[in-house]
Amino acid sequence: MMQRKDTKDTILEHVLVPEHEIAEEAAVVELLKRYKIEKEQLPKIKSTDPVIKEIKAKVGDVVRIKRSSRTAGECLFYRLVIA
Amino acid sequence: MRTKKIKRIRFGLLSPKEIREMSASRIITPDTYGEDGFPIERGLVNQHIGVIDPGLRCKTCGGRMDECPGHFGRIDLEAAVIHIGYAKLIYKILMATCRKCGKVILGEEDRKKFLEDIAEYRDRQEDISDIVKLVFKEAAKKDVCMYCNELQQRIKYDKPTTYIEIDEEKRERRLMPTDVRERLERIPDEDIALFGMDAKNARPEWMVITVLPVPPVTARPSITLETGQRSEDDLTHKLVDIIRINQRFMENRDAGAPQLIIEDLWELLQYHVNTYFDNDIRGVPAARHRSGRPLKTISHRLKGKEGRFRGSLSGKRVNFSARTVISPDPDIDIDEVGVPEAIAKELTITVKVNERNLTMLQELVKHGKNYPGVNYVRRSDGRKIKVTASNYETLAEELEIGWKVERHIRDGDIVLFNRQPSLHRLSIMAHYVRIMPGKTFRINPTVCPPYNADFDGDEMNMHVLQTEEARAEARMLMAVARNIISPRFGKPIIGSLHDYITGIFLLTRGEKKIEKEITLDILYKIDVDGLAAPAGTFDHTSTPYWTGKQIFSMILPAGLNLEFPGKTCARCITVGAKCEKENCPRDAYVMIKDGELLCGIIDEVALGSFKGVIIERIFRRYGEEVTKVFIKNAARLAINYIKQAGFSFGISDEDIPIEGKEEIRIEAIREAEKKVEALIRAYEGGELEPLPGRTVDETLELLIMQELGRARDDSGDIAEKYLGIENSGVLMAKSGARGSLLNLTQMAACVGQQSVRGERIKRGYQGRTLPHFKPGDRSADARGFIRASFKDGLSPSEYFFHAVGGREALVDTAVRTSQSGYFQRRLINALQDLEVKDDGTVRDTRGIIVQFKYGDDGIDPSKGEFGKVVDIDEVINEAINR
Ligand SMILES: [Mg+2]
Ligand SMILES: [Zn+2]
Ligand SMILES: [Zn+2]
Ligand SMILES: [Zn+2]
Numbered sequence: 001m002m003q004r005k006d007t008k009d010t011i012l013e014h015v016l017v018p019e020h021e022i023a024e025e026a027a028v029v030e031l032l033k034r035y036k037i038e039k040e041q042l043p044k045i046k047s048t049d050p051v052i053k054e055i056k057a058k059v060g061d062v063v064r065i066k067r068s069s070r071t072a073g074e075c076l077f078y079r080l081v082i083a
Numbered sequence: 084m085r086t087k088k089i090k091r092i093r094f095g096l097l098s099p100k101e102i103r104e105m106s107a108s109r110i111i112t113p114d115t116y117g118e119d120g121f122p123i124e125r126g127l128v129n130q131h132i133g134v135i136d137p138g139l140r141c142k143t144c145g146g147r148m149d150e151c152p153g154h155f156g157r158i159d160l161e162a163a164v165i166h167i168g169y170a171k172l173i174y175k176i177l178m179a180t181c182r183k184c185g186k187v188i189l190g191e192e193d194r195k196k197f198l199e200d201i202a203e204y205r206d207r208q209e210d211i212s213d214i215v216k217l218v219f220k221e222a223a224k225k226d227v228c229m230y231c232n233e234l235q236q237r238i239k240y241d242k243p244t245t246y247i248e249i250d251e252e253k254r255e256r257r258l259m260p261t262d263v264r265e266r267l268e269r270i271p272d273e274d275i276a277l278f279g280m281d282a283k284n285a286r287p288e289w290m291v292i293t294v295l296p297v298p299p300v301t302a303r304p305s306i307t308l309e310t311g312q313r314s315e316d317d318l319t320h321k322l323v324d325i326i327r328i329n330q331r332f333m334e335n336r337d338a339g340a341p342q343l344i345i346e347d348l349w350e351l352l353q354y355h356v357n358t359y360f361d362n363d364i365r366g367v368p369a370a371r372h373r374s375g376r377p378l379k380t381i382s383h384r385l386k387g388k389e390g391r392f393r394g395s396l397s398g399k400r401v402n403f404s405a406r407t408v409i410s411p412d413p414d415i416d417i418d419e420v421g422v423p424e425a426i427a428k429e430l431t432i433t434v435k436v437n438e439r440n441l442t443m444l445q446e447l448v449k450h451g452k453n454y455p456g457v458n459y460v461r462r463s464d465g466r467k468i469k470v471t472a473s474n475y476e477t478l479a480e481e482l483e484i485g486w487k488v489e490r491h492i493r494d495g496d497i498v499l500f501n502r503q504p505s506l507h508r509l510s511i512m513a514h515y516v517r518i519m520p521g522k523t524f525r526i527n528p529t530v531c532p533p534y535n536a537d538f539d540g541d542e543m544n545m546h547v548l549q550t551e552e553a554r555a556e557a558r559m560l561m562a563v564a565r566n567i568i569s570p571r572f573g574k575p576i577i578g579s580l581h582d583y584i585t586g587i588f589l590l591t592r593g594e595k596k597i598e599k600e601i602t603l604d605i606l607y608k609i610d611v612d613g614l615a616a617p618a619g620t621f622d623h624t625s626t627p628y629w630t631g632k633q634i635f636s637m638i639l640p641a642g643l644n645l646e647f648p649g650k651t652c653a654r655c656i657t658v659g660a661k662c663e664k665e666n667c668p669r670d671a672y673v674m675i676k677d678g679e680l681l682c683g684i685i686d687e688v689a690l691g692s693f694k695g696v697i698i699e700r701i702f703r704r705y706g707e708e709v710t711k712v713f714i715k716n717a718a719r720l721a722i723n724y725i726k727q728a729g730f731s732f733g734i735s736d737e738d739i740p741i742e743g744k745e746e747i748r749i750e751a752i753r754e755a756e757k758k759v760e761a762l763i764r765a766y767e768g769g770e771l772e773p774l775p776g777r778t779v780d781e782t783l784e785l786l787i788m789q790e791l792g793r794a795r796d797d798s799g800d801i802a803e804k805y806l807g808i809e810n811s812g813v814l815m816a817k818s819g820a821r822g823s824l825l826n827l828t829q830m831a832a833c834v835g836q837q838s839v840r841g842e843r844i845k846r847g848y849q850g851r852t853l854p855h856f857k858p859g860d861r862s863a864d865a866r867g868f869i870r871a872s873f874k875d876g877l878s879p880s881e882y883f884f885h886a887v888g889g890r891e892a893l894v895d896t897a898v899r900t901s902q903s904g905y906f907q908r909r910l911i912n913a914l915q916d917l918e919v920k921d922d923g924t925v926r927d928t929r930g931i932i933v934q935f936k937y938g939d940d941g942i943d944p945s946k947g948e949f950g951k952v953v954d955i956d957e958v959i960n961e962a963i964n965r
Pocket of ligand 1: 537538541
């Protein structure tokens with residue numbers, strides 16, 4: 001299969017795809033503490049999601065999504081990667 | 084009362100054993116009542132399974148008619164039948180299990196994984212149906228059982244309840260329900276979990292019925308007709324059929340009848356049991372009453388809007404409610420509702436008697452059932468006494484602290500008011516009662532927009548709140564005044580409309596000089612702090628006058644500062660010019676300083692619902708009470724003035740002088756038609772250049788549409804010129820009160836092109852729209868261009884084209900409403916349990932986060948200013964101006 005690693009031609013560059021990144025362990029702990037929740041109570045995202053595949057997040061990871069909002073400016077969102 | 088929490092609900096199938104155990108009677112005769120008029124023993128309405136006749140006692144529990152809830156009976160079926168509700172699942176299970184050993188045909192590895200997945204999902208309280216689907220899919224693929232090496236055969240499912248096995252030589256063999264049942268019995272308990280079922284509560288073989296539960300008589304009571312004849316419930320009729328066939332099956336089998344006859348009877352029994360559960364199975368003739376009416380069986384009781392779920396559980400009829408036609412009353416407050424006395428006498432509020440209200444309540448009881456009175460009195464011991472003409476005096480006397488009194492509703496009581504379809508939360512708001520003569524509910528017309536109500540026969544519902552908590556909640560959250568700003572778009576949804584806008588527009592337009600007497604008339608019933616100083620004196624009489632703008636200013640709160648372009652603004656900026664603001668030649672720029680209207684005409688943008696710039700500002704700065712009063716005052720001011728000035732719109736207001744008509748005919752329409760002809764000639768001569776990305780035909784159509792569109796716009800402009808700004812129609816359109824310039828154009832000048840799916844009309848006969856035209860005619864006339872105006876009247880072919888175009892609009896709205904209704908239901912079901920928690924997150928009932936911050940900004944659109952808590956610029960402006 002052809003790989004086009006050299007170019008920046010990935011869906012991550014698309015205007016409609018918000019920035020996704022794997023949240024660090026410490027940040028996840030902080031997040032769960034802040035909302036007094038278990039990991040399972042986070043919103044979910046499938047590991048088969050194109051963005052998740054692209055950033056190579058694994059099941060159990062938490063991804064941080066930076067979305068821009070018309071009213072809130074930038075908004076942080078978190079999702080747990082599930083199978 | 085102790086409250087208990089439901090931890091979980093378990094669903095399962097009734098096993099034959101359970102059915103037998105709960106059965107109070109084995110029913111064997113299809114008959115109901117005997118010669119003596121008493122229920123027949125072992126019959127379908129026998130006294131062991133409940134009583135519906137007064138005087139009789141239940142032979143199971145000994146209860147009388149209203150005491151015994153009824154008991155299930157049973158019919159032991161001579162031949163097993165498939166349960167229609169599980170027919171599809173049975174098929175899937177048959178396909179997934181071995182025909183010999185009954186195991187699910189999955190390797191150990193797969194089996195384990197699926198079981199683990201299911202357990203995990205269950206743990207997370209998530210839907211397991213996707214996994215189960217996969218189990219069925221994987222297991223059905225296998226040809227050979229890996230446990231007993233049996234070769235599997237294909238099974239064909241013949242709707243609704245027939246299974247046929249096809250062997251390698253394509254020979255077909257029908258699996259009778261008993262065969263099916265035997266196979267299902269062989270499935271080991273451990274494998275049942277793979278189907279998402281629990282072997283303890285739902286063994287698959289229970290999906291094949293051997294014992295049929297018979298619902299209690301109380302669930303299918305017979306009714307006595309006027310003739311004294313008994314008419315049994317449809318379910319009873321169906322059960323009669325089942326018993327009859329069951330009987331015949333047994334007799335034939337015992338007599339050794341040929342296999343063919345036995346199978347026919349078996350099939351018939353299956354049919355009756357099928358239709359007993361569901362009488363609208365596709366491809367199966369419905370079981371009918373002797374009259375030809377299809378029988379209403381079990382599924383009808385559950386399904387659909389009127390069914391048990393949507394009709395009796397999710398929603399039901401309620402007490403303390405009333406429904407009647409609504410009509411307008413501009414003299415009541417916007418948060419009031421006029422209630423007819425007849426309704427007020429039926430609806431009550433329960434009040435507990437204490438030392439402070441004792442005398443007042445005694446006074447009420449003394450009125451008896453006459454308004455304002457009392458319907459019931461409840462003594463301290465809980466006994467409820469109906470107030471009648473003969474006992475009200477003694478009751479008033481006896482009334483003491485601790486009793487409860489159900490008094491009629493009266494002025495000032497808070498009630499909920501609702502108009503269906505309740506599409507948003509503003510469809511139910513709290514109003515204050517005002518008892519009025521007449522038979523309709525009265526509302527101030529300014530609250531029509533949130534309910535989407537008008538007065539062409541609309542009906543609305545009213546609910547009387549029964550507890551102090553409910554009343555407090557309604558007052559704090561649902562009161563009309565608290566919902567002036569829509570949570571949907573953050574702008575006022577309550578505001579002036581129709582004549583109120585016209586009135587205020589006329590009042591504030593230009594420098595009207597209004598003498599004192601009329602000024603006072605206009606301000607009639609409006610609470611203002613005295614009359615402002617007159618703007619000047621008339622030259623000839625030297626009596627004082629006030630201007631319209633000045634009168635309007637009198638209802639504005641002091642200290643209000645506001646500037647905005649009104650509806651008549653020509654948006655000079657968009658064409659590169661500078662906005663002249665207060666020097667606007669059209670007086671379209673509204674400027675309010677310290678509650679004084681300095682310039683600009685007040686119109687829809689300032690006061691209308693959905694826009695209401697002034698209303699919005701007043702609401703945010705001065706709060707709901709001031710806004711409520713302002714909206715009402717603005718409406719009253721407008722009516723008072725329009726009554727003074729006079730305003731009407733009639734058919735003659737669409738008249739255009741003959742020279743205007745000529746101008747429209749020649750300069751707009753004839754001109755366009757010439758251009759269209761030229762285009763067609765160019766097309767036919769092959770000279771038409773196609774537009775990029777379009778064919779020549781498309782180009783022609785596009786250009787013609789453009790040309791004819793322009794023709795209508797031009798005729799509209801000409802009409803407007805001749806009608807003039809003083810024309811009532813133009814006035815209403817310009818002020819935003821009602822109608823548009825397009826409406827006026829169509830009435831006075833030219834209706835214009837009719838279209839179907841955005842194209843000119845081209846359907847009908849081959850190559851032409853009507854036989855009046857030549858085939859292939861592409862002219863304006865032949866393709867649905869209407870050059871007449873509604874006032875002039877349409878020609879027959881024009882009339883036809885208009886009907887063609889109108890039909891599309893009609894169908895569109897019909898389709899749209901039904902689709903949006905269904906979409907609404909689905910959204911509500913998906914979102915109804917979400918909650919904003921006090922940490923700002925939005926969560927579902929399981930505590931799973933849906934949004935980390937409500938709306939990502941945590942702001943209620945009806946409270947904030949476009950995503951911010953406050954509008955900083957405005958605060959600064961406000962400070963500077965002070
Ligand atoms: Mg209506
Ligand atoms: Zn009983
Ligand atoms: Zn096997
Ligand atoms: Zn302007």
